Amino acid sequence: MRTIAILTTKHAYATQITQALGEDSYTYNVRGIPVIEIKWNNTLYKITYFSGHLMDYSYVFPQKKDIKYTDFLSRPIKMQDKESEATYLLESVIPKSDLVIVATENTPEGDCIAVEVAKLVSKMKYSIPVKRMRCNTFSYRDIKRNLFNPESIEQSKADSYNVLMMLEHIYQNVLTYQLSNYLSKKTRDHIGYFVIDTCQIPLLNLILEHEEAIEKERINEKWSIFGKIDIGNKIGVVIEPIENVFSSKQEASGRMKKIKSINTVATVQHIENRIIRIAPPKPLNFASLMTECGKHLDISTNEIINVLQELYKLGYISYPFTNEQEYPIDFDFLSPLKEWTLFKKRFTTICEKILENGSTYRGTSSRKTTPIYPCRPLAMQHDKDKKMQGVFSIIFRHYAGLLSGPFEIEQQKISFSVGNENFYCINGTILNNGWTGTYIFDLIELRSPLNCVPGDQFPLKKIGMSKIKPQLQPFSYFDIYTHAHKESSGFNTTKIIENCIRRGFLSRSQKNLKTTSLGKEIVKLFQKNVPIITSFNIRNSFNLLSLDVLSSKKTFDDAINQGIHLIELVSKSIILNENKIQENLEKILISPEFQIVGQCPKCKKALTVKQYTDPDGELRRFVGCYGYPECKNILSIPKVGTLEIVGLCPESNLPMFIVHTEKRDYKWGLGKGPCFQCKNENCQEQKKETKSRIIYTPNIDKEIELVSSLVEENS
Template sequence: MQRQSARGAIGARVLNVAEKPSVAKEISRVLSNGRASAREGTSRYNKVWEFPYEVRGRRVTMVFTSVTGHLSNFEFADDRHRRWNGVDPRELLVNAAVAKRVPEDKRQVADNVKREARGCDSVILWLDCDREGENIAFEVLAACREANRGIAAFRARFSALSRGDADRALTNLVEPNQHESKAVDMRMELDLRLGAAFTRFNTLALQRAGVGLPVDDKGKSIVSYGPCQFPTLGFIVQRKWDIDAHVSEDFWAIKCSHSREGTTTQFEWSRGRLFDRAFASALHDLCVRANSATVIDVDGQESKRWPPHPLNTIEMQKRLNRVLRISPEQIMKIAEDLYNDGFISYPRTETDKFPNDFDYDGTLREMHQHPQFGFYVERLTTGGQFRRPPGGTKDDKAHPPIYPTKLATDAQYAQMRNKNHNAPKVYEFVCRHFLATCSYPAVALKTHVDVDIAGETFRATGVMIRERNYLDIYGPGPPEGPRLAPTYDNWGNSTLPVYTPGEQFVPTLNLHEGSTRPPDYLSEVDLLSLMESHMIGTDATQAQHIEKVVGERGYARKVGDNRLMPTELGEALVLAYDRMGVADMWLPTKRAKMEADVDAVAHNRMDPNAGLRLHLQTMLQAYDRVATDENMLTNTVGSYM
């Protein structure tokens, strides 16, 4: 068991490296019970904490520091290939050597790791437990072994910055996973080569043709291609084309209503709507002449509305974007800060099912004193209303679903608000979602009344809530209070007057005329769903791809009710690639295949070099196609700009 060591001689020193300074600080605090000593590191951003501890039965000095994300980047090895006008962009796909190097702005961070590694016999890698984190772990290990060739390496796997998670991680240290790291290297090299080659082709071709292009804040006109951003843009453009292609059709529907007991009940026509005016009008006339509705069926049955599955990244982004109207990238930034401060578990996860040994009691105990939600925790823990969430079917084998890890005090709430005024709302959403998943479904009596008018049938439907259950925490709160905002789900009563089979009444009828409408532009929630289903990006990167397309690249913009519409340049680029015969550059199929092969490398089912060769050959064929049809690109974009 790992624990803080008692007094006495301390032997070896063990280096610990986290992905962010805030994570190193927090884990040092919880493991040392707040007694870790701090000193400056070689990098002013990466402090070093020291404290005595016991690891695998050894009393050691823990030396805890951090990096700031990736320590190394892929770049073209030859300076000639890094210059835009140095070579034909085609060379970047075939002949240009690449190297993974520490960039200048990370040299002090790397030097800090090396300095601390020299005096340690082992290193524990506390990088985020996803593929990207595994890749950074090997970058850190490479820096350590430059300074100390024989240093032993262990991987800590954790999902929250709590004492319990840190202890479990130290009890279950594993070897770093080289296959996951190689999968990330493969994707990074592909993205570098493809992005550089096609970005230079786009930009240089359009500049040569004198096409007027937007200028960024650095005074440059770069027409970027990204293997993920282009399919993301493709979804947005395809929806615009669907809207443009829509031909409106007139339709007619019979509307039926009846007033009784102070309530007006609406009955829906079983035919829905008709596109033949004469036929609809004739049926309406028959009903009007009959002037009598006969109740032919009254039925009621129990209906349930189920709580949500445990929370994963995509669902968090969708639900918060839908209600709070903040972008997925902003949501992830806030969630990362909450994680780094120890309030929620790791927010980048595909998993929507808790493990069998998850500590529900401990997590609920943390929330018991919450001033708004404490009443509901009490209901779950002592009121017999706790239900172990069955969960969904997704499991990334790295992290559990997102859940609250500690109760925020009033002072901590104030600190959250100072960082971002939406941070308390995101934190409380995670709390309410977790409590909802541990709840029973809402139960209602759903009734319907069917009537016949001149051979045409109409139905009215009513709902009477019997048990609100999870809606008391996920909705607006219990009727008796407290009231909760915002509301993430609800189910309102819509009771029907009493009708008896065989009775007749005089309905109010009218013939409604309408027109079909085109689909809406995609919302960010729609776009996230499409990216997830087509494997464009990962839960860790999808929000960034949307932000690049909408913000940084200027290929789309937000309109109306948080909808996404392509700009002239964005639509022109997709159309040009379509006309050049390389539609799969903006359709999701090519990137989905690449992600599937990255996954195969991560699970040791494919050699990364074979994967590189396969996808570079495919992209080389696409490049040769567009290079021979450069005029199509310049003419198409020019006509829009």
């Protein structure tokens, strides 16, 4: 009997593989590591898994003044304190095995894991071939098929991913280190740890440019005109001029009056009929699925991600965190739908119809990875979960729509003449619903054909004008996924957005995101001084080098050296403008708009001094969190007096003020109140004489004047 050892990176993978092969399994421990034995298809399988993730990222920051690029040249994807664990696992399943299969996620990181395991096996005394199984789905059918046809391990895939990760690692650490004397220290207490990477600043810049385009479109409003005619029993048929975009309301009004004065009869000039076929949307990847869920479901991004993980874990869908939008050439599209015909479940009727009619859709990719698709029907207990049902419904309907063919209509375009002006209207008849009959979320509205012939005349009942709706809308959380995917920022988008919100660069209003004043100033600072780091060009260059390694156009070392040369150019541009960056960032952080005095103890964003005038005309002031309204932390400060920050209160670990009034001076601990009321008898702050560094004087006719303590501290 043949023996195959299966090494998985997660407990869930081992469990699902065991259940797919059968129920007659036996579990025992080797050196405390569980091993599952099961027989299937005249083969003995030994299945085990790592207790945690096999691979870790090695980000070791050199603690010295003068750094070199070679200080970062350690592969970030490698064994980290788990090589001994991996060896124990292999020794527990390898003896007397004919083959080792590494079961990993369908990701580039999974390729690296498989390569590292193969290296470990080659170091051991056993001469056993190692292959890889992609855990693309947890459906029993796919598991058995993948076990029967495991893939060979390709070193080039691991090298390609390592190139990308290493260059990202070097870029972030070197540039952040260059600015760390100012950026890191001076912003850590204000906006959290600030890093220069290939995604954060470009993503902020992308949102800011979109907002500027929206504002420009709003200022440059456009107008259109329309007419209404009666044709038979069709009352109020709308016709439009061929040239129908006017840059002002006055221009549209002038054209409308001109048409009225010439003629009020619309004459049919030409009727054109043709068949229009609208192809179904592209297959779903992670970014497009997030966008679709954002449009049609009222749940947050984190909830969607959690639902996707659960659906994948339970074997209902394929691996969801993929960039792929093309199916393999040999992919069997009808096979997943057969699961619905075995049981009368939701969508069974749709599946039976597709299986009866067949599908002409075919895969075009030579890769083994797939987009997201449904694997089997939801069980009854999961079908009742509205969130799970909603996400799964989008995935299924999109996949079924893909197999249902194009949407076909017979379009009727009628041309009219009104005096010297040419008008038209478009109508249509549905010939085949195609994908729109299944994917009901995207509905296409059509007006029924009109019964007329060339030469017919109809009175122009009405002519009017309307403002053209803006084409651009504010970015939603989900729109960012699509744009970030196009710009190759990958699946770190969620983490990047949350970091920007936490640091006060972005604000979230329901599902929309917009840059804050602080975010705008930060982006403009780098646009002016180091514009190259505000675009995705660096990231895209790293991606191209990674692809060159994958296609064997470049060696691993050549790609790294070329990437380092690019980083050196960026580094030099930062060094040339370092003084300007420092000076401008100082102005941003202490500008009257922010008035930063410390860091919020709840959300770690900046604490700012705010003042307002109450209905009685009296000046009021307080310290509030810059993260408002997400964080509503408010701290009181004295109503009168000039404030000077002299240090940190040992009780609250927040700034301590000296309050200067006409009668006396006293100390005030932010979050604690006046020091003379403090019950801590051992506090030495009341006895200290310290040089004041921040002065704040309330003035209703003048903006707050504030000088950063950190600026003077390091000057």
